[in-house]
Amino acid sequence: MNDIVLPEHSGPELHLDGPRLQLADLRNVLVECAGDLDDVELGEAALDRLFTDLGYDSLAILETAAAVGQRYGVELRDEDVAEAVTPRAFLLLVNRTLATAAQGTPS
Amino acid sequence: MTATSVTGAPVTGLSAGTAPPVVTGIGVVAPNGLGVQEWWDATLRGESGIRLVPGYDAARYPSPLAGVVTGFDAAAMLPGRLLPQTDRVTRLALVAAQWAFEDSGADPAALPEYTTGVATSNATGGFEFTHREVRKLWTEGPGRVSVYESFAWFYAVNTGQISIRHGLRGPGSVLVADQAGGLDTFGQARRMLGKGAALVVSGGVESALDPWGLLSHHSGGRLSGVRDPARAYLPFDEAAAGHVPGEGGALLVVESASAAAERGARQVYGQLAGHASTFDPPPGSGRPPGLARAARLALAQAGVAPADVDVVFADAAARPALDDAEAAALEELFGPYGVPVTAPKTLTGRLTAGGPPLDVVAALLTLRHGLIPPTAHVERPVPRHRLDLVRGEPRPARVRTALVLARGHGGFNSALVVTAPSGAPAAPDADRGPRTEPDADRGPRTEEEGIA
Numbered sequence: 001m002n003d004i005v006l007p008e009h010s011g012p013e014l015h016l017d018g019p020r021l022q023l024a025d026l027r028n029v030l031v032e033c034a035g036d037l038d039d040v041e042l043g044e045a046a047l048d049r050l051f052t053d054l055g056y057d058s059l060a061i062l063e064t065a066a067a068v069g070q071r072y073g074v075e076l077r078d079e080d081v082a083e084a085v086t087p088r089a090f091l092l093l094v095n096r097t098l099a100t101a102a103q104g105t106p107s
Numbered sequence: 108m109t110a111t112s113v114t115g116a117p118v119t120g121l122s123a124g125t126a127p128p129v130v131t132g133i134g135v136v137a138p139n140g141l142g143v144q145e146w147w148d149a150t151l152r153g154e155s156g157i158r159l160v161p162g163y164d165a166a167r168y169p170s171p172l173a174g175v176v177t178g179f180d181a182a183a184m185l186p187g188r189l190l191p192q193t194d195r196v197t198r199l200a201l202v203a204a205q206w207a208f209e210d211s212g213a214d215p216a217a218l219p220e221y222t223t224g225v226a227t228s229n230a231t232g233g234f235e236f237t238h239r240e241v242r243k244l245w246t247e248g249p250g251r252v253s254v255y256e257s258f259a260w261f262y263a264v265n266t267g268q269i270s271i272r273h274g275l276r277g278p279g280s281v282l283v284a285d286q287a288g289g290l291d292t293f294g295q296a297r298r299m300l301g302k303g304a305a306l307v308v309s310g311g312v313e314s315a316l317d318p319w320g321l322l323s324h325h326s327g328g329r330l331s332g333v334r335d336p337a338r339a340y341l342p343f344d345e346a347a348a349g350h351v352p353g354e355g356g357a358l359l360v361v362e363s364a365s366a367a368a369e370r371g372a373r374q375v376y377g378q379l380a381g382h383a384s385t386f387d388p389p390p391g392s393g394r395p396p397g398l399a400r401a402a403r404l405a406l407a408q409a410g411v412a413p414a415d416v417d418v419v420f421a422d423a424a425a426r427p428a429l430d431d432a433e434a435a436a437l438e439e440l441f442g443p444y445g446v447p448v449t450a451p452k453t454l455t456g457r458l459t460a461g462g463p464p465l466d467v468v469a470a471l472l473t474l475r476h477g478l479i480p481p482t483a484h485v486e487r488p489v490p491r492h493r494l495d496l497v498r499g500e501p502r503p504a505r506v507r508t509a510l511v512l513a514r515g516h517g518g519f520n521s522a523l524v525v526t527a528p529s530g531a532p533a534a535p536d537a538d539r540g541p542r543t544e545p546d547a548d549r550g551p552r553t554e555e556e557g558i559a
Contacts, residue, residue: 036187055188063191063254070250 021072021094023047026064026087033067034060047088058082061090074098126529127378127409128300128307129367132211132360133468134203136312138174138353138455142206146465147472150480151501155454157336157351160316170330172339173316174353174456192255193268194233196314196354200265201272203358204308208273211360212373213306215274218366224278224304225270226295227358228288228311228460229262230515234320236260269308269358277304282460285515286422287384289356289463290523294382296361305366310464314354324352327516329426337484340457342423342450343430343496345487350425356461357468364529375528376471380508381409387518398422399436401522402510409508409524413440416524417506418479418497420466422514423450424457427489433512434492443493447502453483463513463521470509470525479504 027042040046040054051061065081068074074097084090133143138156140146149156156174165171181190181198189201208215215223236253237260243251258264263281270279278299282288289311296309315323324330331349333339340351367375383404385397406413419441422433437448451469452462473479478501488496511523 031187033191035189035191059192059254059257060188066250066254 020098021068021091023087023091026068026091029067029071030056030060030064033063042087048086050085051087051090052085054087065090068094072098074101126364127380127526128297128361129364129372129378129528130359130376130467130471131213131362131367131372131374132207132209133357133376133471134206134208134210134359135355135357135465135468136176136179136199136203137355137357137458137465138176141176141178143210143468143472146468150451150454150469151478153454153481153483155336155483156353157339157454157456160321163318165318165321168318168321168325170321170325170332170349170351171334172331172336172351172456173321173324174351174355174454174458175316176314176355189268189272191253192259194236194259194264194314196229196231196233196312197259197264197268199314199355200227200229200312200358201268203310203312203356204269204273207308207358207360210374211362213360213362213370215306217370218305221277222303222305223273223275224280224296224299224307225266225275226278226280226282226292226299226307226309227266227269228282228284228292228464229265229313230283230285230288230459231313231315231320231323232262233260233264234315234323235317238317238319265312273308275306275308278302278307284384284519284521285517286457286459286462287513287515287519287521289458289460290382290467290511290513290521291384292464293359293361293379293467293523294384294521297379297382300361300363304363306360306362308358309361310356310358310467311460312356312358313459313461315459316352316354321352329424329516331425340425340453341485342421342425342453342482343434343448343488343492343494344425344485345489347425347427347430347489350423351456353456353458354461355455355465356458357464359464359467377474377528378526379523380411380526381405381407381524383408383522385520387520396432396436397518397520398433398512398514398522399439401520402436402440402512405522405524406510409526411508411524411526413445415508416441416446416510417504418470418473418509419446419448420470420509420511421448421450422512423452423482424514429514430489430492433514434489434494438493444495446495447479447497447504448482448494449479449497450482451480453485463511463523466511466513467523467525470511473504473506473509474525474527477503477506479506 137146140149240256282291292309296307385401388394
């Protein structure tokens with residue numbers, strides 16, 4: 001797992017008019033789908049930590065992505081989800097996909 | 108002798124090297140008790156865990172009774188992360204494994220990485236989880252099916268989850284042979300330890316009592332339709348009419364005698380002295396079923412003669428023909444009324460793969476406490492069986508060697524010989540006479556003992 005390249009820490013910068021996934025929303029869906037973090041707080045400080053370090057493996061993220069997809073009406077590709085290895089990357093993926101869908105252009 | 112009825116044998120009495128593996132920790136999740144002490148106390152008191160299956164209208168089912176684990180609060184007992192990905196059966200197994208480790212005091216992290224393993228048995232998998240996900244598949248679509256269905260259903264999942272949680276990175280096995288598989292895990296543990304493992308978690312836990320699971324038990328054709336919990340499961344009784352299913356089981360920490368001695372294990376419950384499995388010949392072959400042969404092979408491996416066996420924990424199928432066959436095997440091995448026979452599973456129902464491991468725990472505690480738990484509810488033993496069936500109250504007895512038997516639907520037979528810890532005093536609780544030293548004539552006759 002050492003060769004994973006973390007995404008740029010530029011922060012979610014897209015400004016959307018439609019529904020937008022926030023960190024708190026992600027936390028709720030994660031807990032619902034993959035269980036509570038017994039000793040880790042999923043706050044701003046955790047944005048750039050690896051999901052695996054937070055205790056969520058790839059299946060947990062797939063499960064979460066499926067639930068987010070249903071709830072927000074977006075289709076996330078498994079390959080993209082697999083590359084979203086931090087909460088920030090996951091939020092970026094979802095919100096970019098939402099923005100793209102809102103503009104009506106195929107991704 | 109420093110051993111007491113509570114602490115068991117001092118570990119210093121262990122011989123190293125080729126001595127049989129030893130049980131150092133026990134975790135029990137049973138319909139009539141959570142935790143080894145609660146279950147043993149309930150078993151000696153004759154408290155049954157057989158009841159109407161809760162949670163839905165089981166009374167509409169042809170066999171509505173089961174041994175049901177009550178008071179099990181998974182959310183309070185397991186990390187939240189494990190809940191969405193586990194069926195009830197795995198939650199029960201994870202708690203049993205944790206309790207076994209706590210009881211044994213063994214620390215897998217202190218052992219070489221690939222010397223710790225798991226061998227569990229399970230026959231039905233995660234029924235309730237799968238039932239829910241299949242319902243979602245057909246009512247809400249494939250996108251709603253949990254990704255965890257990929258492994259939560261699987262009868263191998265208990266071995267995997269236990270391995271991950273406790274860092275047991277050596278050999279991992281799953282045995283599937285109905286009830287017999289639960290006993291086969293101890294033979295598998297013996298093999299793993301013989302090939303160099305230091306510690307193996309073995310045993311089994313079962314749970315499939317949701318509507319689909321209960322119906323699946325029923326489709327096996329061996330369930331009792333009797334609706335009185337005290338009359339539904341009566342092995343070796345004139346009124347035997349099938350069994351009651353149940354959930355739960357036991358997981359045990361099994362260590363090589365040398366590993367337990369080296370780390371100074373605080374207790375040894377007993378030795379897994381010999382195990383054998385056989386398969387019945389096909390119907391119509393004219394050859395006898397394989398149960399007696401399994402017992403004989405296990406005794407031979409243990410270096411124990413039938414006359415040395417102090418108690419038998421029977422398979423106790425409660426189908427008349429199967430009871431007849433088991434009684435015949437016991438008479439062939441031990442003679443008429445030749446050995447005390449018991450079936451404390453009459454208080455839990457047959458737990459599929461979880462049943463025989465619970466019988467192994469009963470055997471180990473019988474060695475320790477010198478009390479044979481009785482066969483509950485049986486009032487009219489079949490006379491032609493000529494069994495010394497322990498009924499009514501627990502029977503005080505000096506027990507050094509126990510034989511545990513199990514059969515599985517389809518022709519599986521399994522037998523395990525359990526012996527008192529090497530150097531242990533015999534049955535302190537029952538030893539009310541002046542004798543305090545082990546009885547030299549009835550010590551465990553393991554073939555390795557003389558050369559250790």
